[in-house]
Amino acid sequence: xxxxxxxxxxxxxxxxxxxxxxxxxxxxxxxDDAAVYAPPEGVSLASADxxxxxxxxxxxxxxxxxxxxxxxxVNLSDIRAMAGxxxxxxxxxxxxxxxxxxxxxxxxxGMKAACSKYGVDIIGGDTCRSPHGLTISVTVIGxxxxxxxxxxxxxxxxxFLSGPTGDSALGLEILKRVGKRMxxxxxxxxxxxxxxxxxxxxxxxxxxxxxxxxxxxxxxxFHGATAMIDISDGLLLDLxxxxxxxxxxxxxxxxxxxxxxxxxxxxxxxxxxxxxxALSGGExxxxxxxxxxxxEFNGAVRIGRIVEKPGIFxxxxxxxMVQPAGYDHFA
Amino acid sequence: xxxxxxxxxxxxxxxxxxxxxxxxxxxxxxxDDAAVYAPPEGVSLASADxxxxxxxxxxxxxxxxxxxxxxxxVNLSDIRAMAGxxxxxxxxxxxxxxxxxxxxxxxxxGMKAACSKYGVDIIGGDTCRSPHGLTISVTVIGxxxxxxxxxxxxxxxxxFLSGPTGDSALGLEILKRVGKRMxxxxxxxxxxxxxxxxxxxxxxxxxxxxxxxxxxxxxxxFHGATAMIDISDGLLLDLxxxxxxxxxxxxxxxxxxxxxxxxxxxxxxxxxxxxxxALSGGExxxxxxxxxxxxEFNGAVRIGRIVEKPGIFxxxxxxxMVQPAGYDHFA
Numbered sequence: 309x310x311x312x313x314x315x316x317x318x319x320x321x322x323x324x325x326x327x328x329x330x331x332x333x334x335x336x337x338x339x340d341d342a343a344v345y346a347p348p349e350g351v352s353l354a355s356a357d358x359x360x361x362x363x364x365x366x367x368x369x370x371x372x373x374x375x376x377x378x379x380x381x382v383n384l385s386d387i388r389a390m391a392g393x394x395x396x397x398x399x400x401x402x403x404x405x406x407x408x409x410x411x412x413x414x415x416x417x418g419m420k421a422a423c424s425k426y427g428v429d430i431i432g433g434d435t436c437r438s439p440h441g442l443t444i445s446v447t448v449i450g451x452x453x454x455x456x457x458x459x460x461x462x463x464x465x466x467x468f469l470s471g472p473t474g475d476s477a478l479g480l481e482i483l484k485r486v487g488k489r490m491x492x493x494x495x496x497x498x499x500x501x502x503x504x505x506x507x508x509x510x511x512x513x514x515x516x517x518x519x520x521x522x523x524x525x526x527x528x529x530f531h532g533a534t535a536m537i538d539i540s541d542g543l544l545l546d547l548x549x550x551x552x553x554x555x556x557x558x559x560x561x562x563x564x565x566x567x568x569x570x571x572x573x574x575x576x577x578x579x580x581x582x583x584x585x586a587l588s589g590g591e592x593x594x595x596x597x598x599x600x601x602x603x604e605f606n607g608a609v610r611i612g613r614i615v616e617k618p619g620i621f622x623x624x625x626x627x628x629m630v631q632p633a634g635y636d637h638f639a
Numbered sequence: 640x641x642x643x644x645x646x647x648x649x650x651x652x653x654x655x656x657x658x659x660x661x662x663x664x665x666x667x668x669x670x671d672d673a674a675v676y677a678p679p680e681g682v683s684l685a686s687a688d689x690x691x692x693x694x695x696x697x698x699x700x701x702x703x704x705x706x707x708x709x710x711x712x713v714n715l716s717d718i719r720a721m722a723g724x725x726x727x728x729x730x731x732x733x734x735x736x737x738x739x740x741x742x743x744x745x746x747x748x749g750m751k752a753a754c755s756k757y758g759v760d761i762i763g764g765d766t767c768r769s770p771h772g773l774t775i776s777v778t779v780i781g782x783x784x785x786x787x788x789x790x791x792x793x794x795x796x797x798x799f800l801s802g803p804t805g806d807s808a809l810g811l812e813i814l815k816r817v818g819k820r821m822x823x824x825x826x827x828x829x830x831x832x833x834x835x836x837x838x839x840x841x842x843x844x845x846x847x848x849x850x851x852x853x854x855x856x857x858x859x860x861f862h863g864a865t866a867m868i869d870i871s872d873g874l875l876l877d878l879x880x881x882x883x884x885x886x887x888x889x890x891x892x893x894x895x896x897x898x899x900x901x902x903x904x905x906x907x908x909x910x911x912x913x914x915x916x917a918l919s920g921g922e923x924x925x926x927x928x929x930x931x932x933x934x935e936f937n938g939a940v941r942i943g944r945i946v947e948k949p950g951i952f953x954x955x956x957x958x959x960m961v962q963p964a965g966y967d968h969f970a
Contacts, residue, residue, distance in 0.1 A: 358733060390671065
């Protein structure tokens with residue numbers, strides 16, 4: 309059945325059913341004029357992200373479940389980038405009338421899977437008819453005792469990265485070449501291009517694809533961070549944003565940039581430069597942060613240091629890197 | 640210049656500039672991974688609404704300023720319908736690359752005008768390229784000491800309405816007939832159809848048009864309300880929602896339904912039935928609420944009573960009204 313035939317109240321009912329029972333801090337979830345929730349102990353955080361068919365995702369290569377999952381996790385990452393705890397989301401969807409209700413249910417099932425994994429409740433939103441394609445707008449609300457801003461980095465701080473970058477960009481490259489939806493739980497069924505087929509490579513490819521199609525927020529805490537950002541648009545571009553907000557520069561130790569095994573192995577087979585993907589590829593959702601020089605963190609690698617001089621420099625030659633490449637949503 | 644040529648960071652800069660300085664409870668507004676704000680004294684409220692070009696508005700008949708204004712006020716109304724105080728909004732926009740930056744600035748200027756009027760800060764959002772038309776998704780965050788739900792109405796309660804309904808639907812009808820953008824501050828320039836032209840009628844028409852194009856939330860407090868909803872989809876439909884959530888019915892005293900002077904005067908001239916518009920026209924954003932039978936309110940009219948038997952009844956014949964007409968976003 310199409311969503312048009314089902315009608316709006318059936319859709320709202322579907323969303324309420326998928327959400328199920330809310331956590332104890334939700335006083336009133338979906339179904340009134342506004343959601344009601346208990347105030348936090350610390351400060352409140354809010355962030356919003358929109359995913360648009362044909363811009364942020366392609367239904368030909370993304371399953372509805374994967375789409376719903378990613379809509380949530382990319383938003384949770386913004387709260388994690390403030391050292392916060394995500395609590396609630398509101399989901400507004402512009403839905404083509406001809407979409408199958410089963411697909412819409414899968415989208416919300418994917419959202420719910422991500423919400424359940426990270427302890428987040430869907431508390432509200434809006435459901436509208438779209439004349440052109442699917443648009444999903446998610447607002448996430450969270451809280452923090454001590455939020456970490458982009459603006460707190462100071463010269464002398466060290467620079468840390470929570471995990472390898474470039475995998476999501478690699479996954480996107482693979483996805484473009486395959487050009488169809490994939491069941492990531494069955495690597496042997498992915499239909500990979502010949503350069504990277506074979507059972508071992510398939511497992512590596514599935515890892516990269518998962519990082520693109522179903523990214524996860526970093527949930528580890530990095531106490532003592534002075535400034536933080538998540539890598540949504542590329543390591544160098546997001547680093548340049550953190551530096552700009554802090555009024556500082558950064559020297560990156562290129563030797564320390566970790567490449568995942570799958571990036572190392574698959575990028576050359578696909579004719580791609582692994583380091584370029586790691587420096588400029590978007591949507592990894594790793595956390596990049598500054599902290600005092602003597603700090604050490606489990607689950608984060610030191611990749612450089614904060615300096616007074618504005619700009620992003622590589623330490624091997626100490627010269628300014630080219631204009632950071634990354635993602636301008638209108639470029 | 641088009642938004643495509645201006646680029647994303649210029650647009651974010653524009654939004655930051657239009658928002659200006661934030662209120663004292665905003666710890667960090669636009670510009671980080673998430674906004675940070677002080678927790679409220681009471682409970683928190685959140686609601687979201689999406690406005691889509693070709694579905695909720697027509698750029699041929701809505702100025703960018705009017706659109707921005709309405710995007711905000713319809714959301715504030717949801718918080719008011721919970722007896723809450725709106726505080727913050729997040730705005731996610733999917734913007735066609737070819738849109739003029741000046742139009743986008745006018746949209747945000749309209750948003751800011753509404754925000755300033757009602758003491759609300761724009762604290763975040765997202766700015767994306769849209770392949771098809773403009774979509775604006777607004778999330779509003781507020782708070783309340785004692786939120787009023789749809790579900791609190793009890794048999795014996797009286798039913799109140801904060802103001803006349805039907806004007807917005809009348810305004811929409813006029814707008815459709817005129818088919819162009821209007822400067823509501825110059826009634827003589829509206830280009831009205833001959834049935835309702837003339838200087839006095841123009842002033843009445845401008846009032847109805849304003850209620851459709853630039854609706855205002857009801858800011859009066861109705862202490863003691865047991866259940867409340869705002870009229871977004873039509874008096875009868877929204878009443879039926881309030882009753883459904885409360886598990887009750889309602890008897891409406893048809894004589895008490897107030898028609899504004901402009902609705903009374905203009906509807907017949909346009910071949911429309913004023914009472915039908917008042918009962919079924921959407922987007923008036925008046926507040927409909929139940930309260931104990933002996934309550935009286937300044938700025939609200941008693942229009943009926945809550946009864947045990949489910950359904951909406953007219954009191955003159957005490958029979959069930961036809962299936963409430965209203966707005967299904969997929970119908």
